[in-house]
Amino acid sequence: MKPPCEDIAKNFLPYVRGYLVRELVKEYGMKKIEVAKKFALTKGAVSHYVNKKRGREDKFFERFGFVEIELKRIAKRISKENLNSGEIIYCICGLCKKIRSSRKFCEHHKRLLEIKECRTCGGIKNEKNIS
Secondary structure, eight states: OOOHHHHIIIIIHHHHHHHHHHIIIIISOOOHHHHHHHHTOOHHHHHHHHTTSSSOOOHHHHTTSHHHHHHHHHHHHHHHHOOOHHHHHHHHHHHHHHHHTSHHHHHHHHHHHTOSOOOHHHHGGGSOOOO
16 A cells, blocks of 8 residues: 555655755755755755755656646745745645646556556545645
C-alpha cells in the first residue's frame, strides 16, 4: 500500500521546496537567512537547495504544465506579499491538492500500485477547495 500522499511527501514536496528556495534567492534576491526563516530551515539547508544538492528537479511534476507556473506565482507572492510560514503552507497545500486531483497523477499512482480502479485521487475533487 502506498497512498498518494506518500509519493507527494517523498518526491513532490522536496521538489517544491527546492524550486521555491532557488527562485526566492536567485530571482527575487532574498537573503538565504530570510528564506531559511520562512521555510523553517537552516541557512546550510537553503544553500543545499540553491546548489541543487537537495530538492532535486523532478521531470514527472514538470509534465503537469501548471506546476511551474503555480510555483512561480507562489514565489512571487512570498517575495512581494511577505507571506508567513502558514500562508506558504496554505499555498503549497492548494497546489498539492490540484496535482492529486488531476487525471495524470491518478494514472501515475495506479501504475505505481499496479491497480486498475482507485477512488482516492478522484475523490479529492469533491473536497472543499483550499487554494
